[in-house]
Amino acid sequence: MKVTIDPDKCEGHGRCFGQAPALFDADELGQGIVIGDGSVPVELAEAARLAQANCPEYAIEITE
Amino acid sequence: MTISKPPVEDFATDFDHTDPVYVADPFPIWDELRETCPVAHTTRYGGAWLPTRYADVSAIAHDTEHFTSRTVVIGNGRPGEDAPPAPMGVAPPISSDPPFHAIARRLMQPAFSPKSIEPYREFTRSLCRRLLAPFTDATQMDISVDYAEHIPTLVIAHMIGFPPEDEALFREFVHIVLEAVDAPVEERIEMFEPVRIYFERQLMDHLENPRDDLTDFLLNAEIGGQKLAPEHVFGSMVLLIVAGIDTTWSAIGSSLWYLAQHPDEAERLRHDPELMTLAIEEFLRAFSPVNMARLVKDDFDFNGCPMKKDDWILLSFPAANRDPEVFEDADKVIIDRKVNRHAAFGLGIHRCLGSNLARMEMRIAIEEFLAHFSTFTLADPDDVVWSQGQVRGVRKALVNIS
Numbered sequence: 001m002k003v004t005i006d007p008d009k010c011e012g013h014g015r016c017f018g019q020a021p022a023l024f025d026a027d028e029l030g031q032g033i034v035i036g037d038g039s040v041p042v043e044l045a046e047a048a049r050l051a052q053a054n055c056p057e058y059a060i061e062i063t064e
Numbered sequence: 065m066t067i068s069k070p071p072v073e074d075f076a077t078d079f080d081h082t083d084p085v086y087v088a089d090p091f092p093i094w095d096e097l098r099e100t101c102p103v104a105h106t107t108r109y110g111g112a113w114l115p116t117r118y119a120d121v122s123a124i125a126h127d128t129e130h131f132t133s134r135t136v137v138i139g140n141g142r143p144g145e146d147a148p149p150a151p152m153g154v155a156p157p158i159s160s161d162p163p164f165h166a167i168a169r170r171l172m173q174p175a176f177s178p179k180s181i182e183p184y185r186e187f188t189r190s191l192c193r194r195l196l197a198p199f200t201d202a203t204q205m206d207i208s209v210d211y212a213e214h215i216p217t218l219v220i221a222h223m224i225g226f227p228p229e230d231e232a233l234f235r236e237f238v239h240i241v242l243e244a245v246d247a248p249v250e251e252r253i254e255m256f257e258p259v260r261i262y263f264e265r266q267l268m269d270h271l272e273n274p275r276d277d278l279t280d281f282l283l284n285a286e287i288g289g290q291k292l293a294p295e296h297v298f299g300s301m302v303l304l305i306v307a308g309i310d311t312t313w314s315a316i317g318s319s320l321w322y323l324a325q326h327p328d329e330a331e332r333l334r335h336d337p338e339l340m341t342l343a344i345e346e347f348l349r350a351f352s353p354v355n356m357a358r359l360v361k362d363d364f365d366f367n368g369c370p371m372k373k374d375d376w377i378l379l380s381f382p383a384a385n386r387d388p389e390v391f392e393d394a395d396k397v398i399i400d401r402k403v404n405r406h407a408a409f410g411l412g413i414h415r416c417l418g419s420n421l422a423r424m425e426m427r428i429a430i431e432e433f434l435a436h437f438s439t440f441t442l443a444d445p446d447d448v449v450w451s452q453g454q455v456r457g458v459r460k461a462l463v464n465i466s
Contacts, residue, residue, distance in 0.1 A: 011415040014178065018423070019341060029170065030177035030420060053403045054345075056411055 001040040002063045003048050005032050009059035016060060020047040032059070069108070069246070076101035080108050081138070081355065081378055082246060087452045091395070094383040103369050109138050112376035113369060114383075118407070120367065121384035124358060124377055125411040130366075131358035131377060132161050133414060137242060137454060138357045138376045141249035155303035156296055158414060165413060171285055172300065172417055175278055181421045184219060188425055191218055192432035200436070204443060205465055207320040207433075208313070208458045215429050216312035219421070224304055225277035226266055233262065238310045241302070243453040263301055278304065312422045314353035314457020316429045322347065322397060323430070324442040324463045329399055334434050343399040344426055349406035350397045352382035355454040356410060381407045382456065437465045 003023060005016070012031045016024035022044055027033050040048045040062075052060040072083040075093050080086065086093055097104050097116045104114040115121050124131055134153045153159025157168035174180060195214055199205045217231045226234070240255045247255065270279045282297050292300075323330040333340055358377040365371070385406045388394040392403075409416035416422065433440070440463045442448070449460035 011412060012173070012419075013409060013415055014420055014423070015345075017178070026178045026420075028177055028179070029173040050402055054405055056405050056407055056409075056415075 001042075001045055001048060003034050003038045003040055003051070004061045004063070005034055006059045006061065007031065009057045011057050011059075013056050015054045015056065016051040019054060020044070020051045023048055024051065076104050077106070078108070079104045079106045079112075079114050079378075081114075081454065082452050087450055087456075090382070090456070091386060094380070094386055095395070098383075098387060103367065105369070109140060109376055110374070111372060112138060112378055113366075113371060114378045114380060116380065116383040116387075118384040118387040118390040121379060121381060121407065122411050124366070124379060125356075125407075125414070128162050128165075128413065130361055130364050132361050133159055133165075133356075134161065134359055135159060136357045137245065138378060139245045139249070139252065140247070141252070152293075152296060153299070155299040155306075157300075157417070158303055158307065159299070162413070167287055168296070168300075169413070169417070171287065172282075175281060176417050176419075176421055178420045181424055184223065184421070185424060185428065187222055188215065188219055188428045189432065191215060192429055193436075196432060196436045199465060202465060204462055207324065207461050207463055208317045209460060211433070212317040212320065212429065212458070213313045215316060216309050216422075216425055219425060220304060220308035223277065223308075224279045224301065225270065225275055226279075226305075230262075234305055234309060237262075237302075238306050241306045242310065242455055243451065245453055259302070260298075263298055267297065267301070307416075308418055308421070310451065310455050310457065311353050311416075312418075312425050314451065314455055315348065315351070315422065315426050317458035317461065318351035318353070318456075319344075319347040319426065319430055320433060320440075320463075321442065321448065321458045321461050322351065323434075324440050324461070325445065326397075327439055327441060330434060330440070333399070333430070337431075339400055340427060340431065342401060342404075344423060344430070345404050345406065346397060346399050346401045347426070348408035349385045349391070349401075349404055351456075352385050352406070352408040353455050353457050354408070354410070354416070355380045355382060355456075356414070357454065378454070381410060440465045 010032050016032045017026050023035055025033050025035055048062055052062055072078055072080050076097060094116045102117045103120060106112050136158055152164055157165050160168050195211050217234050218228055221228050221231060237259050270283060274280055282300055285292055333343055356379040358379055360371040360373055360375045362373050386394045409419040443462040443464050448458060451457050451459050
């Protein structure tokens with residue numbers, strides 16, 4: 001599983017790095033970024049799905 | 065002085081967000097409108113529309129082609145009479161449209177990133193403790209007057225380097241800009257004059273005595289090698305004071321007001337810090353303080369609504385956040401709600417610049433309050449005062465404490 005953030009959609013609401021700090025971080029503007037290459041360890045799969053379900057801009061994509 | 069207005073008989077055709085019935089309890093009004101007339105209209109304020117469905121609020125928030133942010137507070141004046149023209153607007157970047165918006169916003173974004181607000185965490189915590197200390201042996205306190213109203217006011221004063229002893233004045237400025245919307249245009253311009261004079265004096269003081277704060281940051285900031293226009297600096301400073309105060313004050317107050325009626329949930333939060341992350345988002349959803357406004361750029365048909373140029377849109381994120389199409393049990397406060405795509409900080413390019421700061425202040429304020437009192441309950445649920453205008457929050461609510 002892999003997560004990506006569409007930078008054109010992200011408006012920096014901060015829900016992803018607020019709720020799943022192991023997968024997401026903020027850049028110097030406060031926009032969401034994925035940590036590393038976005039690979040999601042099995043134990044964080046649920047956190048990734050919740051981050052996607054909470055993004056107000058529908059900016060997070062998950063590929064299995 | 066305000067103009068006396070007839071009470072609202074029908075919110076679908078004559079809504080008014082300053083009507084006492086709406087101020088006291090807007091939730092059933094939004095619920096009914098969503099079912100019967102999802103985009104309400106009024107001829108008050110020279111014509112305005114109120115979308116209540118999440119989908120419509122989202123569509124308008126994302127549509128900068130048909131809607132301008134040139135003024136974001138609904139009033140009696142028609143836009144243009146007292147506002148600098150787009151694209152900058154009176155308080156950039158909140159009042160700016162593309163393409164200038166992106167420039168003005170990018171300038172300020174680094175100052176409000178999670179890393180940048182980190183240094184204010186300890187300041188906020190010790191401020192909360194200092195506010196609570198005098199009430200250790202008391203039996204009652206007001207969650208707004210004695211606590212919530214001071215927190216964001218003193219945090220933002222600290223960030224911009226304005227004298228903390230002027231905090232009551234800052235709240236008065238907020239009142240003039242956001243609450244005194246019923247006053248005639250000339251009167252509002254007159255009311256605003258002391259604000260202008262005060263800011264000028266503070267900006268002058270910063271120019272003469274440079275220091276490391278947000279005011280100096282703006283005074284020294286450049287766009288394309290040029291210092292910001294004086295009205296840009298002034299407008300952004302007013303924005304920081306106005307947007308940084310009663311919004312977070314309201315969010316803290318509403319959260320504590322809710323917890324004062326649900327001591328069992330307060331107790332859960334005392335023992336489960338991880339739950340706090342979800343609870344903060346749920347308080348933001350269920351009691352979203354902020355409504356924005358837009359203006360219709362040109363005559364435009366929106367989902368069958370014949371919108372006219374310069375009509376207002378009351379962009380009610382609070383109403384959107386109660387839409388059952390998007391939120392399960394939308395009318396219930398569920399502090400461990402896991403799926404919560406709320407729009408409390410807006411949607412689209414104008415997402416609240418200070419959202420990271422607001423969340424930090426909310427969390428610390430609630431944590432400290434819970435830690436200080438083993439129990440707190442609302443003294444009289446019928447004796448709670450809510451603010452009037454586009455920012456909704458508790459302004460007076462006495463709690464019994466122990």
